[in-house]
Amino acid sequence: MAEESLSGLTLFNRGKVRDIYDLGDKLLLVASDRISAFDVILPTLIPDKGKILTALSVYWFAVIKDIIPHHLISTKVDDFPAPCRAHRADLEGRSMLVKKSTPAPVECIVRGYLAGSGWKDYQKTGAVCGIPLPKGLLEASRLDQPIFTPSTKAPVGHHDVNITFDQMAEKVGRRRAEKMRDATIAIYRRARAMGEKKGIIIADTKLEFGMEGDDIMLIDEVLTPDSSRFWPADTYKVGTSPESFDKQFVRDYLLNLPWDMKSPPPALPTEIVRKTREKYSEALRRLAGS
DSSP: OOOOTTTTTEEEOSSSEEEEEEOSEEEEEESSSOOOEEEOOOOOOTTHHHHHHHHHHHHHHHHHHTSSSSSSEEGGGGGGGGGHHTTTHHHHHTTTEEOOOEOSEEEEEEEEEEEEEHOOOOHSSSEOOOOOOOOOOOOOOOOOEEEOOOEOOOOOOOOBBOOHHHHHHHHHHHHHHHHHHHHHHHHHHHHHHHHHTTTTEEEEEEEEEEEEEEEEEESOOOTTTTTEEEEGGOOOTTTTTTOOTHHHHHHHHHHHOOOOSSSSOOOOOHHHHHHHHHHHHHHHHHHHOO
């Protein structure tokens, strides 16, 4: 599924990967096969990617439901409002009927390993997003105490900006900020422990929350290859950049091209598409057994 609107339904918002339709008091989230890198949507689709993201999110929503309420109502097209059922072929396996809420204007990021921008930050400052870490850590070092590093939620085509917890509290209120932070860390801790038993290291992840008064609920996707770093435990080694089951594979390919990350992005070759799909599928198989 690419960038197309479903007739008879009101398109509420189109993100990098998901299309959101307004169903009155509920929303319909449809995960496309689009893929983005460096905040740019690439022109090439990854077959079945949307179905894999949806299946993983559904799995994790069930796993963490006792930690925080979530927005998922159903993934069965027969449970959707009548206008949706005319699009069964497009929606089956890649859509979620969800509760409506006001999305928090922040992204909740938790890091349990030193990787990516966090590793670069640590090399320069000895800290990650202003949070001091012990000296002498190497790339991919495990952080026994995961750190919470929120960011702004930028529109498509713009970069998110790291913010402090106090800045986050100014945006959403301190009580909600504390709930989001605590839930994010609790979800990550549980997922990291479960992943380790299944041969996958979950290095970090990004979560989003919806607000209803002082209450919050988990929304969007949860612990997918688009929102997390997944590393195979059997090849993990401190001091290196581990291979991954996420879109870091695509990022690495693009970094080796003469692309300025601003002009229209290049198409992905068939081999990169195939390997990316395999990596996403393997993450789903290992974590959810699907």
